Amino acid sequence: MHLTLSPMRRSDRLNLDRAGDVLTINGVVYDFGPLPDGATLPREAVECDWLASDIERIGGVLHLTLMLPHGTAAPDETLFPTPLDLTHDGPVDLPPYETEIADAD
Amino acid sequence: MTDRSNRLDLPYLQPAQAQKHVTHNEAVELLDALVQLTVQRFDAAIPPVAPGPGEVHALGAVPEGVWTDKAGHLALWTGNAWIYLSPDDGWRAYGLAEQDLRVRAGGVWVPVVRPLQELAGVGIGTTSDAVNRLAVAAEATLLTHDGAGHQIKINKALAGDTASLLFQTGFSGRAEMGIAGDDDWSIKVSANGSAWNTAASANRTTGLMTLPNGLTVVGALTLPAATVTRAMLANSAALSVIGRSANTVGVPADIAAGSDHQVLRRSGTALAFGAVNLAQAAAVTGALALANGGTGGNSATAARSNLGLGTAATAAVTTNPTDSTAGRVLRVGDSSTLLSAGSALRVTTGGTANAITLTSGATLSGTPPTGFRTRFRAMAANSGATTIALDGGTAVACRTITGVVLPADYVRTATDTIATFDGTFWVLDREAERGSNANGQFIRWASGFQMCWNTITNFSDATTAAGNVFHGPENVWTFPVVFSATPTTTGNVRSSAPTWINVRPESVSGALARVFSPTSMSTARIADFEAVGYWY
Numbered sequence: 159m160h161l162t163l164s165p166m167r168r169s170d171r172l173n174l175d176r177a178g179d180v181l182t183i184n185g186v187v188y189d190f191g192p193l194p195d196g197a198t199l200p201r202e203a204v205e206c207d208w209l210a211s212d213i214e215r216i217g218g219v220l221h222l223t224l225m226l227p228h229g230t231a232a233p234d235e236t237l238f239p240t241p242l243d244l245t246h247d248g249p250v251d252l253p254p255y256e257t258e259i260a261d262a263d
Numbered sequence: 264m265t266d267r268s269n270r271l272d273l274p275y276l277q278p279a280q281a282q283k284h285v286t287h288n289e290a291v292e293l294l295d296a297l298v299q300l301t302v303q304r305f306d307a308a309i310p311p312v313a314p315g316p317g318e319v320h321a322l323g324a325v326p327e328g329v330w331t332d333k334a335g336h337l338a339l340w341t342g343n344a345w346i347y348l349s350p351d352d353g354w355r356a357y358g359l360a361e362q363d364l365r366v367r368a369g370g371v372w373v374p375v376v377r378p379l380q381e382l383a384g385v386g387i388g389t390t391s392d393a394v395n396r397l398a399v400a401a402e403a404t405l406l407t408h409d410g411a412g413h414q415i416k417i418n419k420a421l422a423g424d425t426a427s428l429l430f431q432t433g434f435s436g437r438a439e440m441g442i443a444g445d446d447d448w449s450i451k452v453s454a455n456g457s458a459w460n461t462a463a464s465a466n467r468t469t470g471l472m473t474l475p476n477g478l479t480v481v482g483a484l485t486l487p488a489a490t491v492t493r494a495m496l497a498n499s500a501a502l503s504v505i506g507r508s509a510n511t512v513g514v515p516a517d518i519a520a521g522s523d524h525q526v527l528r529r530s531g532t533a534l535a536f537g538a539v540n541l542a543q544a545a546a547v548t549g550a551l552a553l554a555n556g557g558t559g560g561n562s563a564t565a566a567r568s569n570l571g572l573g574t575a576a577t578a579a580v581t582t583n584p585t586d587s588t589a590g591r592v593l594r595v596g597d598s599s600t601l602l603s604a605g606s607a608l609r610v611t612t613g614g615t616a617n618a619i620t621l622t623s624g625a626t627l628s629g630t631p632p633t634g635f636r637t638r639f640r641a642m643a644a645n646s647g648a649t650t651i652a653l654d655g656g657t658a659v660a661c662r663t664i665t666g667v668v669l670p671a672d673y674v675r676t677a678t679d680t681i682a683t684f685d686g687t688f689w690v691l692d693r694e695a696e697r698g699s700n701a702n703g704q705f706i707r708w709a710s711g712f713q714m715c716w717n718t719i720t721n722f723s724d725a726t727t728a729a730g731n732v733f734h735g736p737e738n739v740w741t742f743p744v745v746f747s748a749t750p751t752t753t754g755n756v757r758s759s760a761p762t763w764i765n766v767r768p769e770s771v772s773g774a775l776a777r778v779f780s781p782t783s784m785s786t787a788r789i790a791d792f793e794a795v796g797y798w799y
Contacts, residue, residue: 165700166772167707168745169646169671201739210741210773225741225772229644230696231677237700 160219163226163239163253164210172208172227174250179220183208190220219243229256270351271297293348296339304360305372307338314340321356321372335370422446431456442467508534584627609638609679610653616643616674618658619651621682627654633686638679645674651682651689662688663799664709670747670799673709698744703792705744713798715744718757722790725762725780735778739769740792746771750796757789764790 159176175182179191183206190213193199199213211223228236236253244250266275273290276283296319303311306323310330320338322330329345330338337348337356350356354367355375365372384391388400406413419426419442427441435456442448449464464473499505500517507515510532518527518535525536528546539546550565551557558566567573580592614620621639631653649669650658661669661682669691674680678694696707703717723735742750752774754766762784766776778788 164741165702166741166743166745167698167700167705168772207770207772210739223741227745228700230672230675230698232700237698239701 159244160221161242161244162211162223164223165226165228165237165239168227170227171255172252174252175248176244176250177247226252227255231257233257292341300354300356302356302358305358305365316340316342417441506534612639612642616645617647617649619649621651621653623654627656629656630659631656631684633684636681636683638681640679641674641676644672644676645669646671649674659689661691664690664692665711700743702741702743707744707798711797711799713744713746714795715742716791716793717743718789718791720789721787723778724787725778725784733780733783737775737777739773740776741773742794746796747799748796750794752792752794754790754792757791762788766792768794
């Protein structure tokens with residue numbers, strides 16, 4: 159699964175969990191298994207606010223873009239993220255929402 | 264009957280004696296010499312060259328000349344010859360040379376009045392006894408000088424004996440002075456003649472006077488300088504001086520220093536060790552130098568000058584957090600109210616993201632004064648409705664500067680938040696938030712207004728015919744920041760050719776854009792996009 163991240167300043171969080179062609183986004187399960195190779199699933203066809211592109215299967219690999227939320231002081235790896243190639247099942251390790259800062263007073 | 268008398272050896276007249284006058288005259292001549300016996304001298308040794316008629320000499324033990332062999336005799340010159348008489352004990356004779364009346368005793372002439380030597384005792388006006396060998400009963404006894412000084416000597420045999428003068432009342436001892444029992448001089452007194460107290464004693468070697476039972480001086484006591492040693496004032500209390508602590512005339516006593524660093528001073532009506540009250544004008548004089556921790560001056564102006572202080576050093580400080588008296592210097596912690604109109608007051612932050620606690624240090628309990636303003640740095644961004652409790656007071660709900668409940672992330676951690684209490688709510692103001700990411704740039708204001716934009720190279724071509732124009736596909740522009748409601752969007756194509764773009768907002772997070780051209784345009788163009796709306 160080839161996952162492109164589209165950064166966006168917002169307050170809510172994104173949690174992903176992958177199991178093969180099944181992607182769980184913030185607890186909502188999306189099964190892209192039925193999508194045949196070479197086919198495209200339009201973005202409008204999927205009711206998911208986090209989806210920022212159509213979904214394609216190219217060479218057997220799913221390609222899609224999801225919004226990546228971040229806070230006021232996020233690191234560059236979040237602000238300018240590189241695509242992820244998910245090969246293992248389980249929780250997806252996303253770039254951090256915000257850089258941890260020391261207590262300021 | 265003998266022919267001579269028994270005692271004076273005078274010749275008797277014999278019965279029928281012829282020339283009785285011779286015998287009688289001899290007897291008269293002897294009587295003339297012996298009656299009212301007067302000798303020229305006693306112990307005579309050398310016969311006179313021309314003795315007078317009737318001269319009598321009492322010869323000594325070794326007479327010379329014609330008197331040889333007549334030792335002890337009386338030599339009577341009859342006018343032409345010496346007659347020698349042998350005196351008996353009991354005879355009395357007056358010596359013209361000695362002017363002394365003597366009596367014959369034991370074969371020698373001894374004075375009738377003997378010298379007062381080796382007497383068993385002498386009693387004058389009274390009777391002496393075996394102990395009191397000299398006894399005088401008189402109004403006074405005079406012992407005076409014989410042209411110069413005069414001493415009375417009382418000698419004892421050994422140091423352990425007593426040589427003293429004893430004063431008595433009714434023959435009961437009351438005072439005794441001298442060297443009694445040893446060789447140190449002492450004076451002892453007694454109330455009854457049996458119990459004695461030593462009033463004073465003087466060491467025979469050092470001369471040191473000791474008064475075992477004390478000393479009372481009624482009149483002036485004059486002591487030579489530098490001779491009163493510690494030993495003379497022994498047994499004072501530790502860390503003390505001798506004096507009078509009470510404000511009355513009386514017995515002096517130890518005045519002890521009870522604690523370190525105390526000094527002896529008068530306090531009220533007492534003299535004691537303690538702290539000096541420097542507030543009292545009489546406690547000190549002069550100004551304590553700067554080098555000794557003082558100000559070097561005795562006026563506020565001089566002190567401030569010496570200390571290098573400015574004129575504000577003499578101004579009064581505020582007395583409470585809301586003291587607004589003109590001219591006063593603000594204390595730390597009193598600034599909450601007075602500086603609330605400015606931005607200088609910053610408080611410390613605690614609590615949680617949505618229940619913030621602030622501590623001003625001014626102890627502002629309850630609800631803060633209306634108009635009170637402060638600023639703080641949040642520990643965490645809020646996630647929704649938020650309250651603030653100041654100095655442990657009431658938790659008060661917060662509002663944005665537009666008067667609504669705080670949206671999530673309104674309170675920032677990267678910059679200070681300004682809080683103003685309007686009497687009902689804490690109105691929070693925040694710095695504009697500016698950011699960028701792969702989807703463009705954005706800026707977010709406290710008012711809720713938000714704007715974002717992006718420039719996308721190679722956005723799209725326009726090769727699909729539609730009537731008299733060509734267009735490209737409708738591509739997605741994901742906003743770099745989310746809006747609270749769908750914003751309005753615009754876009755332009757960076758080209759000198761007659762091309763344009765249509766951007767339609769699709770949601771709070773993105774828009775769809777399509778490029779148009781009057782001719783088929785196969786080269787993708789650069790496109791600029793903007794979106795304007797609210798973030799809360």
